[in-house]
Amino acid sequence: MKNFLLVLLIIPSIFLYSQQQNIKLASDIFAPFTDIASEKGFALELVKEALKRGGVQIEQTIAGFSEVMDGINTGKYDGSAALWKTEDRENYLLYSEPYLENRLILVGRKGSDVSAKSLSELKDKRIAIISGYAYGSSIYTSLDVIIIPGKSDQENLEKLLTFKTDYMLVDELLISYLLTYQLNDISRFLEIGKEAFIIQPLHLAILKNKPNAQKIIEDFNNNIGNMMSDGTYNKILELNWIQSDIDGDGVHELVLLGDKAGREAPANYYRLMTKTAMVENSERYYINGEIYDGWQVVPAKYKTDIMKAAKMNTTSSSGLKLKF
Secondary structure, three states: OHHHHHHHHHHHHHHHHHHOOEEEEEEOOEOOOEOOOOOOOHHHHHHHHHHHHOOOEEEEEEOOHHHHHHHHHHOOOOEEEEEOOOOOHHHOEEEOOOOEEEEEEEEEEOOOOOOOOOHHHHOOOEEEEEOOOOOOHHHHHOOOOEEEEEOOHHHHHHHHHOOOOOEEEEEHHHHHHHHHHOHHHHHHHEEEEEEEEEEEEEEEEEEOOOOOHHHHHHHHHHHHHHHHHOOHHHHHHOOOEEEEOOOOOOEOEEEEOOOOOOOOOOOOOEEOOOOOOOEOOOOEEEEOOEEEEOHHHOOHHHOOOOOOHHHHOOOOOOOOOOOO
C-alpha cells in the first residue's frame, strides 16, 4: 500500500517536471542573430540546440522589440533567446552567461581610412546603418556624423560602393563570414576596421518566476560550453575556425570544425567573446579534442585542404553572402 501511494505521489511530480520543460521565447528581428522563420538566425539556432540538450523545447516568436518586452512583462512569454543585460531587467529575469556578442565594425571603400575608434573621429562623415538595429542611443544623438539608414547590409553596401555613403557599420559575424566565403570581393572592394565601435553580449533570459528557471539556465550554460568545443558552434555559424577559451584557463584557443585545418595557419577566424580570456593567443589550436601550442606542433595529418564549413552543414540556409 505504501509503495502504491509513493507511486501516486511521484507520477504527478514527473508530469509537472516534464511540463516545465516547454518555454515560450520571443525575440525581435536582429539579423543575422535572430530573423524571420524563412531566414537562419544564428543566435536562435544556438539557443535552440543548447536547450534541446537540456530536455527543453521552445516555442519561438519573432515580434517588434516593444512587443517582446511587453509580452515578457505580462507573462505571455517566458523570456527571450537573445537579450542584452540591463540593471532593470535583472530584477525580474535570470540571465545565462553570454553566448555571443554583437560587435559592430567600421567598413569603408577600398583605400578608406577605417582606423577610427569613435564617432568623434568621423566628423561630417556619412555612415550607413540598418534601420531598427539596436546600435544604442549614442549613434543616433551624435552631432559628429551623418546617419544614413538602410533596410539591409546589402542596401548599405550598394550605397557605399556608389559613393552615397562614406562608411557602413557591419556586425563582425558577417565580416567573418564574408572573409571566409567572399575574400576576393572583400579584398577588391572594401577596407575593414580592426576595432569594434559597439560591443554588447547576448544572453538567454528567462523570467525568475518561471518554474525550474534556475536549472534551465544552469543546464544551458553547461551545454553552451560543450557546444563551443564539440564543433556545434562552427557548424551553426558556418565557420571553420572560431576563437574561444575552451579550457577556462584565461587563454583563447582557435577551434576547428572537423579535422582538415588547411595547409597554413588560419588568417581569419571569429571571436566568440572578446572579454572572457585574460590573454589573447591566436597561436593555440584545439583540434579533435587536443590543444596544440603553435601551428608548428599541429600534426601533419590535419594540415590538408580545408573544407568550407557551409558545405559540412547540410541544413545551411544563412543567406549571408553579399552581391558586389
